[in-house]
Amino acid sequence: MKHGNRVKVLLIIPSRIIARGMEGVFHDLGEFSVEGILTDLSRTSEVRLKNMDVELIVVDPVIFDCASRASGRSRIAEYSDAAVVALQTVPMEDDVWRQYDEVVNLYDLPPVIIKKLRTVLANRSETPKSDSQELSAREKEILVCVAKGMLNKEIADLYNISIYTVITHRKNITRKTGIKTVAGLTVYALLNNLIDANSIE
């Protein structure tokens, strides 16, 4: 692996003992460096998460309450592009684990953990990631369609892409701009001269 260029990792683990243990595993191996440890996803944590720019996040899903556990992965995706690996400290429903890029068990041996994480990162680098905080040309095109009131299906047909890709673009637009509603995106598009007022409605 690259020397002096270690993979930045963030831990979101409420138990300090377990977090220390994970840190130990990374420390011994040297190729990962733990940039921070959060114990929850409170508002301040969210801000830190957003600004950290890590490549890998290890999260114990007990930080999410029962109702939001199934969407834990996408909640993190709102704030970070990093690969997300779940740390299994207690048993939970399969749906919870399936959403993560990989699952590490509390009883996994350190070499097994490292191997899993390497695989995740290798797979990750194959999928294009949007590293810029500015909207890409394609995202701007999609945003204009959304602002004009087009449905995901219509946008997918127009650009010959899958609905899933449209949704990914929309998620990235919202993550970058912080704007969630169609009405809000319309204001954004107009203020940035992406559309003119006549094309609304």
Added chain:
Amino acid sequence: MVKKKKTNIKDDRAMLSPAMKMADLVNLNYHLLGVLSRLGVDLGFGEITVGEACRRHSLNVGSFLLICNVYTYDDYIPSGELLFSGAPADIVKYLHSSHVFYLEHELPELERALEKLVAPCDVKQKLVIDRFFSDYKKEVENHFAYEETVVFPYVETFSRDCREQGYSIEQFEKNHSNIDEKLCDLKNIVMKYLPEVCDTVLRNDVMYHICYLEEDLGKHTLIENNVLIPMMTRIEENETR
């Protein structure tokens, strides 16, 4: 879940109490100023305690503490005892006067500040922002109207010991929609995307209004979800037993 709960403050002894002085309450958390005025408790209370102030204003002290706790401690989950000692009618009274406050005071203030801020923008920009804000306002009004016409009367009738047929607080729990998205969008637009002609001082003014409203509406929702709903669920369960 188990771990999450543990970090929440559950110990009522460490929390606000009836023996506390009113002045200490406000010193501890000045956001309670809004709460006091909405409950009709005026400043100038001298050295009296929370318990005394509640007696003078015929407020249930349990209800009062529940509201103040939600405002003061993040992630506050009320204990069963305190929920039981509070009165739903007081909570509804509070929620109603905060609706009035939002609609008659805070939203018009924000609207005025926003209008002033975008005055130098071109016509099209002003139009789209105006429209966005009035959509938001309509959404808030509709949200409140449902609570005022359906939920609150239900709670009040129930509290007078005659159960209304065909509605339960569970329906409110299910239908309780989020109204925070547009406000958050507006915050991002004002902060990041308004043209340079907009004045910084006025922009800050609008930002303060938005952040205050966002925070206060957040607490308002917590009072509905973590106080009113569990309180009513409990009472309904007792009734059917």
